[in-house]
Amino acid sequence: MNEQEVIERVFGAPIDLVWELWTTAEGIATWFGPKGFTVKVDAIDLRVGGSFVYTMTKDASESEGPSSFSVESTFTVVERPHRLVYESPWRTEMMSTDVTLSETAEGVKLVLIIGATKPGMTGGAAKGWHSSLDRLAETFASRA
Amino acid sequence: MDSTLQALADPRRRAIVELLQQRERPVRELVEALPIAQSGVSRHLRILREAGLVRSRAQGQQRIYELRPEPFDELAGWLQRVRERWNERLDNLERELKRRQQASNSREDDK
Numbered sequence: 001m002n003e004q005e006v007i008e009r010v011f012g013a014p015i016d017l018v019w020e021l022w023t024t025a026e027g028i029a030t031w032f033g034p035k036g037f038t039v040k041v042d043a044i045d046l047r048v049g050g051s052f053v054y055t056m057t058k059d060a061s062e063s064e065g066p067s068s069f070s071v072e073s074t075f076t077v078v079e080r081p082h083r084l085v086y087e088s089p090w091r092t093e094m095m096s097t098d099v100t101l102s103e104t105a106e107g108v109k110l111v112l113i114i115g116a117t118k119p120g121m122t123g124g125a126a127k128g129w130h131s132s133l134d135r136l137a138e139t140f141a142s143r144a
Numbered sequence: 145m146d147s148t149l150q151a152l153a154d155p156r157r158r159a160i161v162e163l164l165q166q167r168e169r170p171v172r173e174l175v176e177a178l179p180i181a182q183s184g185v186s187r188h189l190r191i192l193r194e195a196g197l198v199r200s201r202a203q204g205q206q207r208i209y210e211l212r213p214e215p216f217d218e219l220a221g222w223l224q225r226v227r228e229r230w231n232e233r234l235d236n237l238e239r240e241l242k243r244r245q246q247a248s249n250s251r252e253d254d255k
Contacts, residue, residue, distance in 0.1 A: 012245075013244075031233060034233060112234075
């Protein structure tokens with residue numbers, strides 16, 4: 001029920017390389033910044049309870065100089081090379097980023113679940129919360 | 145957005161919202177459909193109303209509740225932006241994976 005929230009991709013690459021790009025400062029810096037942003041990883045302590053801090057800098061443009069902000073997240077699941085979950089404070093909620101990698105005949109399948117969550121909400125409770133948000137958003141999107 | 149998420153964080157309020165997504169309903173119907181006492185339904189409806197997710201009107205003796213679309217549209221827009229940002233990142237990731245594999249293949253070739 002939560003297609004809208006879940007993003008899936010298949011990569012033609014070894015799983016260890018995909019994992020490395022998700023979990024090392026040097027790897028993350030190569031892809032994490034959206035267009036016009038540079039990302040620098042300030043800390044990455046890859047274990048449950050460890051922190052993941054990055055600074056995202058908006059490249060200077062003609063009208064304004066560079067501006068940056070930092071995001072400090074905490075890992076809640078670290079299972080090399082298959083699963084990674086971290087939570088980041090977001091407004092009054094938490095945002096969870098849940099990554100699952102699996103090896104398939106076509107390549108490494110990535111399933112990414114992004115959602116608002118309550119602090120400490122994991123597993124089934126978080127899933128329910130995600131899929132509810134999805135259903136709501138879906139209904140309203142299709143109606144619009 | 146914060147008040148929307150907070151109001152929706154409770155499973156009982158999500159159940160109310162899901163019932164109201166189908167159609168507007170009098171309080172009586174909500175009480176019948178949910179395993180919650182009338183006072184609980186009233187309390188959750190008040191929280192949903194204060195967060196701007198529902199509105200009500202009187203119809204004879206009954207009070208009819210319906211959803212307000214605005215906060216849900218905002219939520220859908222936010223989810224859409226999150227998806228777009230991640231799709232862009234994953235495009236970057238795909239490019240970087242290809243680049244590294246090509247680099248390691250050409251190193252193999254040099255041997």
